[in-house]
Amino acid sequence: MITLTIAGVAAAARTTAARRASLPLAVAAAIAAPWVLDAYTISLGSYAIVLGLVAVSALLLTDVAGLPTLGQGAYLAIGGYTAATLSRTVTSNGPLQLLAATAAAATAAAAVGVFATRTRGTTFLLTTVAVGVLTQAVASRATSITGGDAGRSVDPITIWPATAPVTRHGYLYLYALACALAVGGALALLLRSRFGLTLRGIAAAEARVQANGVATGRYVLLVYVIAAAVAGAAGAVLIAVRHTIGPSDGGFIVSALALLAALVTTRTMTGAMLGAAVIVAVRDLVAPALLAGHANILLGALFLAAAAGRSIARRARLAADPSTGGFP
Amino acid sequence: MTGIAVDVHGLTHRYGNATVLDAVDLRIASGSRHAIVGANGAGKTTLLGLIAGSGRPTDGRVRFDGRDVTDLPHHRRAQLGMSRTWQRPAVIDTLTAVDNIALAVRRTPLRSARRAAIHLLDQAGLGRAGNMLAAHLAYGQRRILELLTALASEPRLLILDEPSAGLSEQEVAGLLGQILTVSDATTLVVTDHSMALIEAVADVVTLLDGGRHAHTGEPSAVLAHLPSAGDLSASPAVHAPVAVTTREAVRARLQVRSLDASHGRHHVLRALTLSVYPGEITAIIGSDGSGRSTLVNILAGLHPAHRNARISLDGVDLTCSSAAQRARAGLTTVLQGTLPIPGLTVADELRLCGTDPRTAADALALPWIAARGRQRVETLSGGERQSLLVACALARRSAALVLDEPTEGMAGPVVDRLRDSLRRSAARQTAVLLTTTPSNPLLGTADRVLRLSNGNLHDA
Numbered sequence: 131m132i133t134l135t136i137a138g139v140a141a142a143a144r145t146t147a148a149r150r151a152s153l154p155l156a157v158a159a160a161i162a163a164p165w166v167l168d169a170y171t172i173s174l175g176s177y178a179i180v181l182g183l184v185a186v187s188a189l190l191l192t193d194v195a196g197l198p199t200l201g202q203g204a205y206l207a208i209g210g211y212t213a214a215t216l217s218r219t220v221t222s223n224g225p226l227q228l229l230a231a232t233a234a235a236a237t238a239a240a241a242v243g244v245f246a247t248r249t250r251g252t253t254f255l256l257t258t259v260a261v262g263v264l265t266q267a268v269a270s271r272a273t274s275i276t277g278g279d280a281g282r283s284v285d286p287i288t289i290w291p292a293t294a295p296v297t298r299h300g301y302l303y304l305y306a307l308a309c310a311l312a313v314g315g316a317l318a319l320l321l322r323s324r325f326g327l328t329l330r331g332i333a334a335a336e337a338r339v340q341a342n343g344v345a346t347g348r349y350v351l352l353v354y355v356i357a358a359a360v361a362g363a364a365g366a367v368l369i370a371v372r373h374t375i376g377p378s379d380g381g382f383i384v385s386a387l388a389l390l391a392a393l394v395t396t397r398t399m400t401g402a403m404l405g406a407a408v409i410v411a412v413r414d415l416v417a418p419a420l421l422a423g424h425a426n427i428l429l430g431a432l433f434l435a436a437a438a439g440r441s442i443a444r445r446a447r448l449a450a451d452p453s454t455g456g457f458p
Numbered sequence: 459m460t461g462i463a464v465d466v467h468g469l470t471h472r473y474g475n476a477t478v479l480d481a482v483d484l485r486i487a488s489g490s491r492h493a494i495v496g497a498n499g500a501g502k503t504t505l506l507g508l509i510a511g512s513g514r515p516t517d518g519r520v521r522f523d524g525r526d527v528t529d530l531p532h533h534r535r536a537q538l539g540m541s542r543t544w545q546r547p548a549v550i551d552t553l554t555a556v557d558n559i560a561l562a563v564r565r566t567p568l569r570s571a572r573r574a575a576i577h578l579l580d581q582a583g584l585g586r587a588g589n590m591l592a593a594h595l596a597y598g599q600r601r602i603l604e605l606l607t608a609l610a611s612e613p614r615l616l617i618l619d620e621p622s623a624g625l626s627e628q629e630v631a632g633l634l635g636q637i638l639t640v641s642d643a644t645t646l647v648v649t650d651h652s653m654a655l656i657e658a659v660a661d662v663v664t665l666l667d668g669g670r671h672a673h674t675g676e677p678s679a680v681l682a683h684l685p686s687a688g689d690l691s692a693s694p695a696v697h698a699p700v701a702v703t704t705r706e707a708v709r710a711r712l713q714v715r716s717l718d719a720s721h722g723r724h725h726v727l728r729a730l731t732l733s734v735y736p737g738e739i740t741a742i743i744g745s746d747g748s749g750r751s752t753l754v755n756i757l758a759g760l761h762p763a764h765r766n767a768r769i770s771l772d773g774v775d776l777t778c779s780s781a782a783q784r785a786r787a788g789l790t791t792v793l794q795g796t797l798p799i800p801g802l803t804v805a806d807e808l809r810l811c812g813t814d815p816r817t818a819a820d821a822l823a824l825p826w827i828a829a830r831g832r833q834r835v836e837t838l839s840g841g842e843r844q845s846l847l848v849a850c851a852l853a854r855r856s857a858a859l860v861l862d863e864p865t866e867g868m869a870g871p872v873v874d875r876l877r878d879s880l881r882r883s884a885a886r887q888t889a890v891l892l893t894t895t896p897s898n899p900l901l902g903t904a905d906r907v908l909r910l911s912n913g914n915l916h917d918a
Contacts, residue, residue: 334552337512337532338549340512340532341510341541342536342561342611343536343537343564344533345533345534
């Protein structure tokens, strides 16, 4: 079983049998969901996978490579509009749209990244915000391609040439899940390679990695492109499951929620996916029932609680440990 | 005929108005062991950095094996065969020791690079630490790991910036063993404050003075020019302990009772008991990994002790106090490896710790601190930064002063001043506790020397 854990060796060292089993269990539960849940909840699950992929993309940059980002929504938009355009002009084939969206987002990121990846830290963060805001502005102005603020609607995708379009929410959800597992598996392999180790090295001690003879700038550009490709894939999945995209689908709020999903739990790919699922559940299931129209208040409270919870959990762990005196 | 590995010509470097290197000319022969010595702030680290490529000079050229590398970035110089270590070991905390080294083995699949790394670690006696995260290694192990990482690329030029800083005599011996096994095909450039290490390694020594090239020659000839050589190998006379009867008449200022502590599952300190008395300098010696720094971190309030521990200052229980509360209560600590806050000036840094440049300069008898209040701390040399932090702590005139390895990176003359300053602090009834390696020259001024081993203190 390929482990999706990317939080590094630290997490691996803490991995217990229970944690090791949690990934297969989570995947099994995710696969079983369409047979258990109603169509509306499943369509929310599909969107959670889209947000989860953007979260994985943010995790790759922020946690692995040490480059904080609030602009991955831009690449979701580029991927999404590419898939939509393809659907309207060339093909309704979902996997083809996925490849094209990935390639388009990667190409855009390569162009932007040449400049963006010369910066680090807060400057990089602000650059990604600027890229996100600019992309959203272009999406609402370039009406001929994007449909402007009304967005673009497309026909359902086909999975295989000359087959019927997929319309049922359960199948679309399974398609999204398969895309996410493929992306996650590929990234897991990548992160275990020399490339992945080098990225962690750059995040922790860039000068050391340079002294090893590595042109760190190229690695940083490459990871920026890969992260954008993942977000671009999320855009194609969004088109597949929702048949529609507008400027706000890749906006700042989406980038921010993706970053929060990435960092709020265990800082692993699985954790990012779960974080995204919790966000969507709170926003679209819990909030309408409790605080109609104020989902963001509930989300804000959720994240404050999660941040406080981490610190409380740490104290509780120390207090429960007989070797320490409940040290803060 | 021996070639020239490194040819430095007219090398000048300025940080703002401060000229750190002033038209230095230097030739380093291929295969030689070349040491650069000088006081804190003489420009040693800057010179090494400019050779290795971590900065660009204001003026002058650097040639490596006949090729002008002045404008080449760090990684290109590494690809040409340069390798280096830093004053503070630069290891990748988030990776294991094996992966730290494996990343430096180039053009090899990761699997065989890891095998080579395990081999190197085994040879250095660090085999058991291979799968530990670098963040969890003791300071001395991090140094060895960094050296092995630098060696893993089989460099033609190896640059070592103060490799012995913060190591015990025993560890310096181990490190020396590693350095002496470096192949003759590798040119070695090293700076260090341990003259014992310089004498054992170097065949040529260059003395830098205020950023200028003062002398180059045989080690014995050049070392004679050094002002009061900070020879860490000299075995200091240990003062006779103050008689127990007189001490018991005085109440201890800093008291530690039944202190146990762990790092993960590793039990480091066991039922440790310690009293530090006003007017007395107590030194704790111990090898790397003995728990010296853990003890200081616990005293500072930065590492958890087990439940039954009690820590008090002047009878006030501080066991459950935060780091800030302890500092306010009069317990000042200087941790090993702390840095001043980048972006601040010397004066800002001192203001943050509740003092000013003049007071701090007086506290450690270092006039430069008063004169350079407006200089930014990141442009100070490693030894100057350490002096600044220690001066900060001394200037607070607190009830208890705890210093972990305070002389790290300090030149000999500064160590002498620190010794006098500690005596003055003790004369003001401060309880002084310092932890250090068994060979530290400061031990000469300690009233009491205790040895930390197997998690507890013993008379040395």
